[in-house]
Amino acid sequence: MTIHNLFDLSSKTALVTGGGQGIGKAIALALAEYGANIIINYRSNTALAEETAVQIRSLGVKCWLWPLDLAEDNITEKLNTFIITHDCPVDILVANASVQIRKQWDQITDEEFATQVNVNLRSTLNLIQTVVPYMKEKQWGKILNIGSVQQTRPHKDMCIYAASKAGLVNLVKNLSVQLAPFGINVNNLAPGVITTARNEEVLANPDYNKATMQKIPLGFAGKPTDCAGLALLLCSDAGKYITGGDFFVDGGMSLFN
Helix, strand or coil: CCHHHHCCCCCCEEEEECCCCHHHHHHHHHHHHCCCEEEEEECCCHHHHHHHHHHHHCCCCCEEEEECCCCCCCHHHHHHHHHHHHCCCCCEEEECCCCCCCCCHHHCCHHHHHHHHHHHHHHHHHHHHHHHHHHHHHCCEEEEEECCHHHCCCCCCCHHHHHHHHHHHHHHHHHHHHHHHHCEEEEEEEECCECCHHHHHHHCCHHHHHHHHCCCCCCCCECCHHHHHHHHHHCCHHHCCCCCCEEEECCCHHHCC
């Protein structure tokens, strides 16, 4: 088998949450380029999701849009209904969507806490609970959680976001052992400072930008596509011997406290 064939995802279907833009979009396009059909989950920005879907379909694969706020209840039931309706059993799950609220720890409301924990942590568990039975049937599956450098280097204004991401690392390690006998790989990809819409405003501040770049050994912010190559590896047979891993894509930021 050639190296190229190890990355071949033809006949596979990948669900990418938050796949309409940013890191999710970059990963979805990378998987589609290697043959995967894509389900894009998004919360509200239909225009961006549809634009991404057009780009994905231009690569010769199928693309479905699944609009759903992952803070909602009954995610397992809703995803199962979508899969059955569209006949698109999931082989690859990329749990990318998250909520990040910048606020001092003592000002966080119960609602803000619940929203971050429900989207970042609870929904990931719900999605995994839904797709694993389909993966078990094929004895093949890839689950990739998108974490954050804040797992180990938490930001003082985003403590609940950081805590939820740290919790996901534990979930990944726990489930990687339990799901390994079924041919399912579970890994975590932790980006650092990436130039997405979420970070656009704060990075536009010259003082904040300078202070942030000084914390990154490589000295610059990454792009969403910088996460796509590793995601492709971990979601294909090229990474079949990798599970329970926690991989930073952060320019070295996680190396220093």
